[in-house]
Amino acid sequence: MSAPETAAPSVAAELVRRLFVLLKAAAVYGPNNEGYRSHSAEALGTLSVALSRTDAVRIEAREDRLYFNGAPIILPPGEAGARFLRAEFRRCGAGGFEFRGARAALELDAFVFAFIGGGIRPERSLEQTAKLLREAGVGAITPLAPADEEEGSLERAREGEHGAARRAFFQAVETAADIMTRARAGQEPDIGGAKAAAESLARQVVADPQALFELSILQRFDEYTYAHCVNVSVYSIAIGHRLGLTPARLSELGFGALFHDLGKARLPRELIDKPDALTESDWRLMRRHPALGAEALLAMRRPMDAQLARAVSMAFEHHLGLDGAGYPSLAPPRRQELFTRICAVADAFDAMTSGRVYDKRARSPDEALRRMLQRAGTAFDPLLLRIFINTIGIFPIGTAVVLDSGERAVVSRNGEDLLRPDVVALAGDGGAGNASSRRAITRTLDPEEHGIDARRVLRERGSAERELSLPSA
Ligand SMILES: [Fe+2]
Numbered sequence: 001m002s003a004p005e006t007a008a009p010s011v012a013a014e015l016v017r018r019l020f021v022l023l024k025a026a027a028v029y030g031p032n033n034e035g036y037r038s039h040s041a042e043a044l045g046t047l048s049v050a051l052s053r054t055d056a057v058r059i060e061a062r063e064d065r066l067y068f069n070g071a072p073i074i075l076p077p078g079e080a081g082a083r084f085l086r087a088e089f090r091r092c093g094a095g096g097f098e099f100r101g102a103r104a105a106l107e108l109d110a111f112v113f114a115f116i117g118g119g120i121r122p123e124r125s126l127e128q129t130a131k132l133l134r135e136a137g138v139g140a141i142t143p144l145a146p147a148d149e150e151e152g153s154l155e156r157a158r159e160g161e162h163g164a165a166r167r168a169f170f171q172a173v174e175t176a177a178d179i180m181t182r183a184r185a186g187q188e189p190d191i192g193g194a195k196a197a198a199e200s201l202a203r204q205v206v207a208d209p210q211a212l213f214e215l216s217i218l219q220r221f222d223e224y225t226y227a228h229c230v231n232v233s234v235y236s237i238a239i240g241h242r243l244g245l246t247p248a249r250l251s252e253l254g255f256g257a258l259f260h261d262l263g264k265a266r267l268p269r270e271l272i273d274k275p276d277a278l279t280e281s282d283w284r285l286m287r288r289h290p291a292l293g294a295e296a297l298l299a300m301r302r303p304m305d306a307q308l309a310r311a312v313s314m315a316f317e318h319h320l321g322l323d324g325a326g327y328p329s330l331a332p333p334r335r336q337e338l339f340t341r342i343c344a345v346a347d348a349f350d351a352m353t354s355g356r357v358y359d360k361r362a363r364s365p366d367e368a369l370r371r372m373l374q375r376a377g378t379a380f381d382p383l384l385l386r387i388f389i390n391t392i393g394i395f396p397i398g399t400a401v402v403l404d405s406g407e408r409a410v411v412s413r414n415g416e417d418l419l420r421p422d423v424v425a426l427a428g429d430g431g432a433g434n435a436s437s438r439r440a441i442t443r444t445l446d447p448e449e450h451g452i453d454a455r456r457v458l459r460e461r462g463s464a465e466r467e468l469s470l471p472s473a
């Protein structure tokens with residue numbers, strides 16, 4: 001393994017920054033200017049890295065953010081690049097741009113100068129922009145139409161429904177991004193910002209846990225590590241709430257969870273992003289992250305308080321396991337504190353359902369819970385695990401199921417009766433779902449085996465619901 005690549009943001013965030021700098025430079029300098037050339041080389045490098053992982057890169061503006069191949073890009077607070085690109089896309093009548101294959105990299109300079117229009121920045125329609133690029137010989141970089149009106153309004157309606165939950169969730173992801181980015185650069189986290197983010201997250205989880213579970217399970221970001229910290233925070237707060245913790249304690253719990261994997265910022269980037277299974281030597285390194293995280297928190301200059309001390313314990317103990325058989329291995333064994341035992345349940349569930357940490361295959365939510373139940377009493381506190389299942393549901397959001405009508409469906413929300421959650425029936429299954437009677441679930445399905453994309457089904461449920469009469473809440 002090579003030396004740690006410190007302070008490296010995600011490829012998507014990096015690409016936004018590089019394009020921003022490049023477009024700014026192109027508005028002032030010519031294509032042969034030395035300054036422009038060096039920015040161009042850097043942008044090219046980042047674009048090539050992005051294109052080495054996928055056939056095409058789409059950068060799009062929707063609402064108030066940028067998306068990278070459909071996943072929201074998380075940028076450090078105060079990042080000017082995103083605002084600039086969104087405005088520039090609008091100016092060109094485009095929702096964004098697609099960069100296709102190796103040829104896109106070769107055409108980058110021609111694209112930039114055609115796009116920027118000699119620094120004059122004229123307003124253009126989408127057609128004019130497309131024509132201009134064609135005339136400049138750019139064929140592998142194409143403008144994308146602005147987000148579909150209907151799709152946009154559907155999205156907005158759904159966002160409006162859970163507006164406060166979404167805002168708290170996205171704010172927390174940005175905070176987590178800031179924490180991890182600073183840690184990679186050897187800087188101290190913004191503790192005040194993290195406290196505020198945890199507090200509003202806690203308020204939202206208490207108000208509507210299902211709205212937050214939906215975001216935690218379904219929302220995908222360009223960088224998983226940040227979302228993971230927030231998801232663990234959401235699940236932890238939900239468990240704590242069921243335990244009857246006070247709002248102040250819930251904020252502390254959520255705060256600690258945001259930092260539980262801080263130590264990963266001290267590990268090589270390639271290890272964290274590794275797409276393959278970890279080798280034994282990878283594991284030796286990976287097992288150091290609890291101690292590294294605790295160390296980083298203890299090394300901060302600010303005075304230690306009870307909240308920070310709890311975060312230190314959570315970072316250090318979260319992989320110990322209830323029986324102490326996990327890591328780091330300690331003699332004599334140490335008993336996990338309550339907050340850590342809560343965090344460990346939340347952590348395992350998110351890691352398993354995301355398929356991005358340790359185990360590279362994403363488990364369906366119900367399978368993750370089954371696997372965790374097998375380790376109740378050894379790895380996990382059985383009482384806390386039971387509370388978690390009571391909170392998130394026996395069939396959590398995103399679970400693929402078969403109804404007693406024979407229809408296949410995806411769970412969209414849990415209510416009082418955990419055996420009868422709200423579901424979205426799959427279009428094309430032809431079942432005559434009765435709108436008034438609620439269907440029972442006969443069994444769960446392995447979504448992969450049955451080719452069910454639960455995320456997609458729930459995302460597109462607005463149109464599906466119009467076609468099918470569904471068991472209503
Ligand atoms: Fe961890």
Ligand SMILES: [Fe+2]
Binds near residue numbers: 260347351
């Ligand atoms: Fe974790």
